[in-house]
Amino acid sequence: xxxxxxxxxxxxxxxxxxxxxxxxxxxxxxxxxxxxxxxxxxxxxxxxxxxxxxxxxxxxxxxxxxxxxxxxxxxxxxxxxxxxxxxxxxxxxxxxxxxxxxxxxxxxxxxxxxxxxxxxxxxxxxxxxxxxxxxxxxxxxxxxxxxxxxxxxxxxxxxxxxxxxxxxxxxxxxxxxxxxxxxxxxxxxxxxxxxxxxxxxxxxxxxxxxxxxxxxxxxxxxxxxxxxxxxxxxxxxxxxxxxxxxxxxxxxxxxxxxxxxxxxxxxxxxxxxxxxxxxxxxxxxxxxxxxxxxxxxxxxxxxxxxxxxxxxxxxxxxxxxxxxxxxxxxxxxxxxxxxxxxxxxxxxxxxxxxxxxxxxxxxxxxxxxxxxxxxxxxxxxxxxxxxxxxxxxxxxxxxxxxxxxxxxxxxxxxxxxxxxxxxxxxxxxxxxxxxxxxxxxxxxxxxxxxxxxxxxxxxxxxxxxxxxxxxxxxxxxxxxxxxxxxxxxxxxxxxxxxxxxxxxxxxxxxxxxxxxxxxxxxxxxxxxxxxxxxxxxxxxxxxxxxxxxxxxxxxxxxxxxxxxxxxxxxxxxxxxxxxxxxxxxxxxxxxxxxxxxxxxxxxxxxxxxxxxxxxxxxxxxxxxxxxxxxxxxxxxxxxxxxxxxxxxxxxxxxxxxxxxxxxxxxxxxxxxxxxxxxxxxxxxxxxxxxxxxxxx
Numbered sequence: 001x002x003x004x005x006x007x008x009x010x011x012x013x014x015x016x017x018x019x020x021x022x023x024x025x026x027x028x029x030x031x032x033x034x035x036x037x038x039x040x041x042x043x044x045x046x047x048x049x050x051x052x053x054x055x056x057x058x059x060x061x062x063x064x065x066x067x068x069x070x071x072x073x074x075x076x077x078x079x080x081x082x083x084x085x086x087x088x089x090x091x092x093x094x095x096x097x098x099x100x101x102x103x104x105x106x107x108x109x110x111x112x113x114x115x116x117x118x119x120x121x122x123x124x125x126x127x128x129x130x131x132x133x134x135x136x137x138x139x140x141x142x143x144x145x146x147x148x149x150x151x152x153x154x155x156x157x158x159x160x161x162x163x164x165x166x167x168x169x170x171x172x173x174x175x176x177x178x179x180x181x182x183x184x185x186x187x188x189x190x191x192x193x194x195x196x197x198x199x200x201x202x203x204x205x206x207x208x209x210x211x212x213x214x215x216x217x218x219x220x221x222x223x224x225x226x227x228x229x230x231x232x233x234x235x236x237x238x239x240x241x242x243x244x245x246x247x248x249x250x251x252x253x254x255x256x257x258x259x260x261x262x263x264x265x266x267x268x269x270x271x272x273x274x275x276x277x278x279x280x281x282x283x284x285x286x287x288x289x290x291x292x293x294x295x296x297x298x299x300x301x302x303x304x305x306x307x308x309x310x311x312x313x314x315x316x317x318x319x320x321x322x323x324x325x326x327x328x329x330x331x332x333x334x335x336x337x338x339x340x341x342x343x344x345x346x347x348x349x350x351x352x353x354x355x356x357x358x359x360x361x362x363x364x365x366x367x368x369x370x371x372x373x374x375x376x377x378x379x380x381x382x383x384x385x386x387x388x389x390x391x392x393x394x395x396x397x398x399x400x401x402x403x404x405x406x407x408x409x410x411x412x413x414x415x416x417x418x419x420x421x422x423x424x425x426x427x428x429x430x431x432x433x434x435x436x437x438x439x440x441x442x443x444x445x446x447x448x449x450x451x452x453x454x455x456x457x458x459x460x461x462x463x464x465x466x467x468x469x470x471x472x473x474x475x476x477x478x479x480x481x482x483x484x485x486x487x488x489x490x491x492x493x494x495x496x497x498x499x500x501x502x503x504x505x506x507x508x509x510x511x512x513x514x515x516x517x518x519x520x521x522x523x524x525x526x527x528x529x530x531x532x533x534x535x536x537x538x539x540x541x542x543x544x545x546x547x548x549x550x551x552x553x554x555x556x557x558x559x560x561x562x563x564x565x566x567x568x569x570x571x572x573x574x575x576x577x578x579x580x581x582x583x584x585x586x587x588x589x590x591x592x593x594x595x596x597x598x599x600x601x602x603x604x605x606x607x608x609x610x611x612x613x614x615x616x617x618x619x620x621x622x623x624x625x626x627x628x629x630x631x632x633x634x635x636x637x638x639x640x641x642x643x644x645x646x647x648x649x650x651x652x653x654x655x656x657x658x659x660x661x662x663x664x665x666x667x668x669x670x671x672x673x674x675x676x677x678x679x680x681x682x683x684x685x686x687x688x689x690x691x692x693x694x695x696x
Contacts, residue, residue, distance in 0.1 A: 031054055031055050034051050034055065037049065037051065038050070038051065041072075045129065045130060046076070046129065047072055047073045047074075047075070047083065048072070048073035049070065049071075049072055049073070050070060050071045050072075050073075051067065051068070051069075051070045052068065052069045052070065052071075053067060053068010053069040053070065053088075054068050055067055055068070062092050062093060062106055063092070063093045064090060064091065064092040064093070065090070065091050065093075066088070066089070066090045066091075067086075067088070067089040067090070068087075068088065069085075069086070069087055069088070070085065070086055070089065071084070071085035071086075072084045072085070074116070074118075074126055075126040075127070075128075075129050077120070077124070078118055078120070078126045079118070081116055082114070082116065083115075083116060083126060083127070084113070084114065084115045084116070085112075085113075085114050086110055086111065086112055086113045086114070086163075087111050087112030087113075087162075088109075088110075088111040088112060089109070089110050089111070090107065090108075090109045091107070091108050091109075092106040092107045092108075093106070106156045106157075107156060107157055107158075107159065108157075108158045108159070109158075109159045109160075109161075110159070110160045110161070110163065111160075111161050111162055111163075112161075112162050112163065113160060113163035113164070113181075114163065114164045114166075115163075115164070115165045115166070116166045116168075117165065117166065117167045117168070118167075118168045118170075119168070119169045119170060119171055120170050120171070121170045121171050123171060156187055156188075157184070157185055157186060157187065157188075158183065158184070158185040158188065159183070159184055159185075160181065160182060160183040160184075161182050162180050162182070163179075163180065163181040163182070163183075164177065164178065164179035164180065164181055165177070165178040165179070165181055166178075166179075173205075173206070174204070174205060174206055175204065175205045176202065176203070176204045176205075177202070177203045177204075178200045178201070178202055178213075179200070179201060179203075180200065180201065181198075181199075181200040182198070182199045182200065183196070183197070183198050184196075184197045184198075185197075191220075191221070191222065191223050192220065193218045193219065193220040193231065194218065194219050194220070195216075195217075195218050195219075196215070196216070196217050196218070196219050197214075197215070197216050198213070198214070198215040198216075199212075199213065199214050199215075200212075200213050201213070210239065211237045211238060211239050211243070212237070212238040212239075212240075213235065213236070213237055213238075214235065214236040215233075215234070215235045215236075216232075216233075216234050217230040217231065217232060217233040217234070217251075218230070218231045218232055219231075225255075226254055226255050226256050227252075227253070227254055227255075228252075228253050228254075228255060229250070229251060229252045229253070230250070230251040230253075231250050231251075232248075232250065233247075233248060233249055233250065233251050233262070234246065234247070234248045235247045235248075241272055242271070242272065243269065243270070243271060243272075244269070244270040244272070245267065245268070245269040245270070246267070246268045246269075247265070247266070247267045247268075248265075248266045248267075249262035249263075249264050249265045249266060249283070250262065250263070250264055257286075257288060258286065258287035258288040259284075259285065259286050259287070259288070260284075260285045260287075261282070261283060261284045261285070262282070262283040263282045263283075264280075264282075265279070265280060265281055265282065265283045265294070266278075266279075266280050267279040267280070271303070274303055274304070275301065275302045275303035275304050275312075275313075276301070276302050276303075277299070277300070277301045277302075278298075278299070278300040278301075279297070279298070279299050279300075280296075280297075280298045281294045281295060281296050281297040281298060281321075282294070282295045282296055290324060290325040290326035290327075291322070291323070291324055291325070292322070292323040292325060293320070293321065293322050293323070294320075294321040294322075295320050295321075296318075296320070297317070297318060297319055297320065297321050297332075298316075298317075298318050299315075299316065299317040299318070300314075300315070300316050301313070301314070301315040301316070302314050303315070310341050310342060310343035311342040311343055311344070312341070312342045313339060313340070313341050313342075314339065314340040314341075315337075315338065315339045315340075316336075316337070316338040316339075317335070317336070317337050317338075318334075318335070318336040319332040319333060319334045319335040319336060319358075319359075320332065320333045320334055327362070327364075328362055328363040328364035328365075329360075329361075329362055329363075330359070330360075330361045330362075330363055330368075331358075331359065331360050331361075332358060332359040333358055334356075334358070335356065335357050335358050335359055335372075336354075336355070336356050337353070337354070337355040337356070337372070338352075338353065338354050338355075339351075339352070339353040340352050340353075341353070346379060348379045348380035348381065349380075350379065350380065351377060351378070351379055352377070352378045352379075353375075353376065353377050353378070354374075354375070354376045354378075355372045355374065355375045355376070355388070356372065356373065356374045357370070357371045357372035357373050357374070358371055359371075361393060361394065363394070366392055366393070366394030366395040367392045367394075367395065368391075368392060368393060368394075369389065369390070369391055369392075370388075370389065370390040370393050371389050372387060372388045372389070373387050374387065375387055375388045375402070375404070377404075381410065382406060382408055382409060382410050383406060383407075384404050384405070384406045384409060384419075384421070385404065385405060385406065386402060386403050386404030386405060386421070387402065387403055388400070388401070388402040388423070389401045389402070396427070396428065397426065397427050398425070398426075399424075399425065399426045400423060400424065400425035400426075400430075401423065401424055401425075402421075402422070402423035402424075403420075403421075403422055403423075404420070404421040404422075404423070405419065405420050405421070406419045407419075409421075409434075409436070413475035414438065414475070415438075415475075416434065416436040416437070416438055416443065417436055417437040417438070418436045418437050419434065419435070419436040420434070420435050420436060421433070421434045421435075425451075427452075428450065428451045428452040429448065429449070429450060429451070429452075430447075430448070430449040430450075430451060431446070431447070431448050431449075432445075432446075432447040432448075432449070433445065433446055433447075434447070438464060438467060439467045439468050439469075439471040439472045439475070440466070440467065440468045440471065441464045441465055441466045441467030441468065441485070441486065442464065442465045442466065443462070443463070443464050443467075444462075444463045445460065445461065445462045445463070446460065446461045446462075447459075447460040448460070449496065455495040455496055455497055455501075456495060456496035457493070457494075457495055457496075458493065458494050458495060458496055458502075459492075459493045460490075460491075460492050460493075461489070461490070461491050461492075462488075462489070462490045462492075463488070463489050463490075464486060464487065464488045465487050466485040466486070466487070467485070467486040467487075467488065468483070468484075468485065468486075469482050469483060469484050469485075469486050469514060469517065470482070470483040470484075472486070482514070482517055482518070482553070483517050483518045484514040484515060484516055484517020484518070484553065485514065485515055485516065485517070486512060486513070486514045487512070487513045487514075487515075488510065488511065488512040488513075489510070489511045489512075490508065490509070490510045490511075491508045491509050491510075492506055492507070492508035492510075492559060493505075493506070493507050493508055494506045494507070500587070503562040503586050503587045504561060504562050504587055505561065505562070506559055506561065506562045506586070507559050507560050507561065508558075508559045509556065509557065509558055509559065510556070510557040510559065510564065511555075511556050511557075512553075512554065512555060512556075512557075513552070513553070513554040514552070514553035514554070515551065515552055515553075516551060517553065551572050551573060552570075552571070552572045553569070553570070553571040553572075554569070554570055555568060555569030555570060555580075561587075562585065562586050562587040563583050563584070563585045563586075563587070564583065564584040564585075564586065565582070565583050565584075566580070566581055566582070567581050568580070568581055569581070577597075577598060578595050578596065578597045578598075579595070579596045579598075580593055580594065580595045580596070581593070581594060582594050582615075584619070589618060589619055589620070590616075590617060590618055590619060591615060591616065591617070591619050591622060592615075592616045593614075593615045593616070594612060594613070594614050594615075595612070595613040595614075595615065596612055597612075597613060613625070
């Protein structure tokens with residue numbers, strides 16, 4: 001039958017075509033085309049193509065082209081290293097769809113790819129000559145054929161394994177390496193989304209990075225070949241035992257405008273053993289203008305332990321961030337900062353901080369300004385408000401200026417009323433200037449901290465005028481030991497550290513003068529009243545307390561390694577005085593002090609009788625010892641001096657009596673001799689007169 005003959009003829013023709021294809025596949029040698037291929041690449045790009053491995057072509061079950069080791073040379077003016085090289089490349093294309101003008105690629109596989117990207121100091125790159133700038137357009141027929149073919153392009157998957165990308169930027173002196181780089185995609189079709197998975201290890205010199213990366217997303221390029229998206233973008237970065245970061249969002253972009261945005265950016269960072277960070281906001285990137293913006297930025301940090309000198313730190317930051325990448329200019333408007341700090345060093349154990357302002361900073365030069373117009377520090381029972389400016393925050397010579405005030409600033413047992421605090425820092429030197437009312441007196445302080453030294457050195461000067469000592473001592477000891485108005489100047493040096501380290505390294509001087517005060521009948525006065533009453537009568541004040549008045553208490557102290565030492569502290573009262581010398585150790589909170597309670601000096605008695613009192617031991621519970629042997633010896637010396645004076649008086653009286661008797665005898669003899677001489681003189685005068693009469 002004609003139909004059967006036709007079918008037989010067609011079957012024979014098909015068998016012949018299959019046989020011809022099989023023979024062609026078995027005898028085809030693609031390697032003979034290497035010279036043509038390398039010549040074409042040289043002509044089109046000016047670069048050398050080296051195909052050192054065999055080229056293999058197979059036709060079953062699909063058309064597959066497999067290349068062995070190959071390399072593409074670098075651009076002129078760059079290093080001799082290859083621009084790109086690969087150990088193996090394979091492309092597999094389905095045969096039957098080609099008959100329908102459809103390109104369906106089962107697999108594109110690259111193994112051992114090494115890509116070297118380089119930007120020179122003049123800004124030129126080693127890939128810009130590969131861009132199709134000024135290339136001739138295809139003919140209309142060829143263009144239609146290619147468009148028709150690519151319009152049905154389908155790639156089942158792309159695989160890149162054991163590869164490496166090197167980036168070198170001489171302009172910014174940066175290097176970056178992605179190795180090993182592995183990329184796996186799902187089915188790729190124009191106008192349809194494709195799944196992408198990437199894993200690699202990133203190493204960079206500045207800022208220094210050495211991190212493992214994983215990325216998954218669903219990518220799509222719209223029909224206009226311009227708009228693209230990376231949906232469900234998730235990236236994980238890991239530094240073993242240091243950092244674990246997860247970044248997610250949905251990215252949208254435009255290729256022609258070089259713009260991209262992530263309206264729902266979310267970053268979660270875990271710092272093992274230290275805490276967590278969380279960042280969110282709307283990210284916009286304009287690569288053409290080198291502009292990066294993060295609007296409605298929210299940053300949260302919960303940190304604890306690790307290198308922190310506090311128990312925990314919960315911090316927040318918010319604002320609109322703008323980064324001009326080519327100028328390295330960072331600006332944050334509507335900046336808001338917050339912190340919740342828990343630490344033993346803080347009164348009440350907790351400190352809350354709030355601040356608002358703006359930041360303008362050049363990341364390259366380090367210059368700029370952090371201007372916080374409103375700053376607040378708050379604890380359980382006090383609040384400090386003010387403003388703070390930091391000029392050139394990233395430079396070692398940064399300048400910090402701040403002004404703060406508070407109705408009350410407490411650091412138990414001290415409470416500074418109407419407090420003011422000025423802060424200034426430059427070149428690592430910090431100056432704090434607190435002032436206010438302290439225990440009803442005027443206080444002015446200066447604290448200088450050298451942060452460049454290790455440990456930091458603290459130098460301070462404190463002045464108080466008319467400070468009420470009864471309030472100070474009650475705050476320190478729960479005992480209103482001494483009342484009066486105190487004027488004091490203290491110059492003290494130490495190093496920064498905990499309380500123990502600070503006390504152990506405390507050195508300096510302290511001058512004090514206390515006027516018009518009293519010693520009350522408290523714990524100390526109880527121990528001394530038996531001695532004091534020898535010289536002064538006690539009185540009772542309006543509160544029913546026994547007290548002894550004094551007019552002045554003054555002295556100078558030397559401080560060395562936390563030990564306050566004085567050679568003489570003097571308290572002067574109307575009829576007695578107290579002189580003291582010894583040590584007060586604030587490191588182990590002890591004292592060893594000796595008092596000489598005695599009569600007030602007089603012109604004829606410069607020393608007078610005194611009673612020695614020894615105070616020693618822990619200052620919260622000191623021991624009192626009246627040195628009776630010294631007192632008795634002093635009293636005995638006084639009695640001996642008195643007896644000496646009495647004996648001397650008796651001796652002087654007897655001696656004077658004898659002198660008076662001799663003087664009386666002398667006067668009597670003189671009077672008698674005078675009388676006898678006068679009698680003889682009268683006789684001579686009478687005899688002379690008689691003789692003169694006989695002559696006349």
